[in-house]
């Protein structure tokens with residue numbers, strides 16, 4: 001009796017029909033909406049409403065969209081009510097029809113958290129493969145390689161039996177699913193029993209950089225490896241079989257890498273030449289401060305905007321690995337000149353970054369100790385907050 005009574009007083013609510021749609025190859029939002037029964041004028045308004053939050057051109061095949069329709073009695077025709085679309089793993093976009101008939105879009109950010117992860121790996125074939133085997137996210141590997149590219153020639157300095165450890169952050173969702181790599185906090189690269197350690201440190205003025213164990217920024221005037229080292233064919237194989245054309249008289253370093261691998265400006269400077277030059281093929285020469293020049297040969301092509309007179313920053317992309325000119329396969333030929341004379345690129349290690357001193361150095365050394373203690377832990381998670389406080393609190397009593 002009670003049930004019957006309730007039913008009698010229930011308003012005639014429209015039923016919501018939910019459709020889970022998967023984006024097919026070549027679908028546009030417009031086509032998809034119309035196909036699913038949304039009126040063309042509504043579809044247009046929905047798209048213009050959500051395009052503040054999501055570029056419809058970034059719709060991916062396989063992406064899921066949830067469409068909710070009302071079926072107002074008595075007709076039963078489907079009438080768009082709302083939709084949910086997740087452009088990536090970090091957020092979702094909701095579009096709802098308002099009572100005035102307009103469409104409102106909002107973005108809901110998923111709850112994400114950072115976890116600290118420690119990885120230890122022995123290098124058997126290449127740094128890249130070792131990092132992959134140790135489950136290190138590619139973003140972290142790239143940060144590591146960038147930080148080491150001032151000091152390490154990945155192609156020659158790394159051999160089988162070398163090892164490294166890294167402490168880094170990864171961003172996970174509330175179920176612990178990996179979303180992306182965060183910051184590289186610490187790394188130690190052990191080449192021939194000689195560890196090179198680096199630390200991500202935020203100074204009291206807020207500036208963040210990677211520092212060596214003595215508190216010197218890893219930045220140097222010129223990079224030893226001016227190439228996206230993640231794709232270098234490093235490892236013992238390379239050592240036993242020197243690259244074709246590499247001889248003692250060679251004026252520079254050759255880095256074998258897949259065609260199209262980005263090449264970076266080894267230091268800040270001005271492009272002196274970008275064009276074809278004999279056996280060098282597509283050639284770039286950069287003039288740097290204090291009498292240095294760097295030369296890059298055999299490029300497949302130059303990066304957009306790279307031409308004579310253009311100023312470049314260290315690490316910016318100037319071109320791509322190729323095999324133009326006299327070359328036996330895709331590689332970067334890299335030379336460093338000092339007062340117009342060729343010098344060994346690996347021997348130029350002039351610091352160009354910050355050198356921590358006095359109180360800042362003391363603070364850094366405490367931080368360094370903290371990170372190292374953290375690394376001794378099997379699970380680097382528990383002291384997370386202490387470390388965060390140390391990083392965030394400029395006037396920490398521990399440090400004064």
Ligand SMILES: [Zn+2]
Pocket residue numbers: 250252253254332333334
């Ligand atoms: Zn060469």
